[in-house]
Structures are given as C-alpha cells and as structure tokens.
Amino acid sequence: MKSLFLGLTFLLASFSSTTNEEKTIADEFVCSNWVKVIVECDNDFWLCTDGQTMEEFLEDATYFSQGRC
Amino acid sequence: MKQTLKILFIYFFTSNVIGQVQIKGNVSFPPIEYKSEKLEQTKQNIFYNYTYVSNPKKTEKTKYSLTVLQIGQNWSKFVDFNTLKKDSIEEKFSHYKNLGVVELNKLLAIRAKIGFKKNTFKELKDNSLTFQGKVHSTKYEYEEKGPSLNWQLKKESKSILNYNAKKATINYGGRKWIAWYTEEIPINLGPYVFGNLPGLILELNDDKKNFHFIAIGMNNEQKEIYKRVEKKIVKTSKKDFFKAERNFHEKPELFVRGTIKGGTNFKKIPYNPIEIID
Numbered sequence: 001m002k003s004l005f006l007g008l009t010f011l012l013a014s015f016s017s018t019t020n021e022e023k024t025i026a027d028e029f030v031c032s033n034w035v036k037v038i039v040e041c042d043n044d045f046w047l048c049t050d051g052q053t054m055e056e057f058l059e060d061a062t063y064f065s066q067g068r069c
Numbered sequence: 070m071k072q073t074l075k076i077l078f079i080y081f082f083t084s085n086v087i088g089q090v091q092i093k094g095n096v097s098f099p100p101i102e103y104k105s106e107k108l109e110q111t112k113q114n115i116f117y118n119y120t121y122v123s124n125p126k127k128t129e130k131t132k133y134s135l136t137v138l139q140i141g142q143n144w145s146k147f148v149d150f151n152t153l154k155k156d157s158i159e160e161k162f163s164h165y166k167n168l169g170v171v172e173l174n175k176l177l178a179i180r181a182k183i184g185f186k187k188n189t190f191k192e193l194k195d196n197s198l199t200f201q202g203k204v205h206s207t208k209y210e211y212e213e214k215g216p217s218l219n220w221q222l223k224k225e226s227k228s229i230l231n232y233n234a235k236k237a238t239i240n241y242g243g244r245k246w247i248a249w250y251t252e253e254i255p256i257n258l259g260p261y262v263f264g265n266l267p268g269l270i271l272e273l274n275d276d277k278k279n280f281h282f283i284a285i286g287m288n289n290e291q292k293e294i295y296k297r298v299e300k301k302i303v304k305t306s307k308k309d310f311f312k313a314e315r316n317f318h319e320k321p322e323l324f325v326r327g328t329i330k331g332g333t334n335f336k337k338i339p340y341n342p343i344e345i346i347d
Binding site: 029031033034035036037038039040045046047048049051052053054055056057058059060061062063064065066067 | 089090091092093094095096098099101168173176177180181205206321325326327328329330331336
C-alpha cells in the first residue's frame, strides 16, 4: 500500500513537472526581427516586426513608448 | 511673407514637444500608398495656436500644436499644421522602393507632433461636415450634417490680433464653449466644427480650459485644400468613431498587435475627447 502511494505521488509529480516545462516553451515568443525602440529616458524596448504593416508597427512603437519616462 | 515668418517662428517654439521616439535596427516596409483628392485652392488661411489637456486627471499638464483653418470658395478644412507636413512626407515616401529606419524615424517624429487629430472638412453651401481620423492603425471617415449652433451673443468684447472680438457662448458636445469672434472679418467659420457667428472666430475655449484655440496670424497664400483618399478607410458614424476611440484608450490590448521582448504590459491611455459622446 505504502509503495503504491509513493508510486502515485511520483507519477503526479512527473506530470506536474512536464506540464510546467511545456508551458515555458510555449510562452517563449519566436520573432525573426526585433527592432529597438529608443525613448528619451533610456527605457528602451524591442518590438517585433513579424506580420506587421508599417502603420501597425509605427502605432505600436508610439503606444509602447508612452508612459515609459 | 512677414506674417508667415512670424507664424513659423511661433510654431517652432510652441510645437508639441513630446519625448522623441526613434528606432534602430534592420527594418524594411513597402512604401505608403498616397492618394489625395484636390477640393480647391484656399483664399485665406487662419492659424490658431492649440493648447489642450490630454489627461483629464492632470489638467495642469498642457500640450501645444499649431492648427490651420483653410478657407476656399466652397470648402473649408481645419487641420493640424503637422498633419499637412506628415502628408507631404508620406507623398514623398510613396515613390520610394522601400522604407527603412531613416524614413520610419521621420514619420515617427512628425506623427508625435500632431496635436489635433481629426481633419475636418466643411462644405460651405450646406455646412455638411466630413471627418477623417484614426484609431490606432485604422483610418476612419464619418460625415455629419452641419450642427445647429445656436450661440448666445454676449456684450463683452476684447482685442485679438488688433481686431475687436465679441464674446459668444454655446453648449456643444457635452462642453460649454466660449468664442470670441470679429465682425471685421465676415466669415462665419472657426476651429473644428465651430462657426455660424456673424464673424470669424479668433479665440475658442471650453469653460474647463481643456481645449483652447487662439488665432495667431492669417494670410492669403494659395494652398491646396485636399482630402486623403484611402483604400482601406472605414466609413463609419460619428458615434461609432468616438466609441472606437474610447475603446482604444481604455482597452488598448484589443488594438495593439505588436509584441515587445520580455512580455507585453498594456496600460490604459488617458482619454479626453473634444466632444463627450455616450
């Protein structure tokens, strides 16, 4: 009975660990082109251009630069 | 000429100086498509200094830009001076093969200086209005019948640009507006949608001083009154445009598609529309 309990605990721990690892990989954003956006107060950031039109990119750069200084 | 130089001098010292944003890296976008419809030539141009509050919770923080009322025979157009500059740059860039960092930085810089963001066209024969504006990256156009502006004419007067200006008040768009107009220039126009007074509006503000326009000069230079013709412009109603604008400020995550390195944190943008529309 004791060994069955230990076995189940190990199995659950393994499942839990696998799920977390998968989540970390899935959350990692893959971008082929990061562009640096420089704001006056040195609080710069990188914005991905993948799949964006120029209009979207310019508006996003403006939006994300607000409130950084 | 002297007058134009004076206006430009004031413009350079009062233009909306927002923290400069620049980009660095490899980037290339196809050129902008630029098309415009010429409406007519201006007969007169009235320049207004525009002071406004973008965050209604921080009314002490004001921003500035230069706006212009272009008046023709059949049309008038009220626009930010930097929108005219932006259009001129975009027209130039429309002939380029690709737009890179240099061009994008020029566009970012000029866009940041635009304070008054709705281009307002008035057809003078019936006062009907057409507006062009943008919410994030989507361009919109909506029309409106000329609003009935029933002003209350007051006795007070003062001098603006050496013209005798009389006071008038009105409730419009959820705000109380105070205008100073001169009968010495018998043109019933003014900033944005305002007009229908027995003379040109030289100064206009709401009673909370969130929006203030003051004439700083005028000239008779002939300039083209044009309207941008956009393939992807969304024709909408005034109510829906203001709704979209409010949504963008309150829920920017619904509009912003880009991703920043290290995770994206969306923050609300303060919203202070010139008209309060529910």
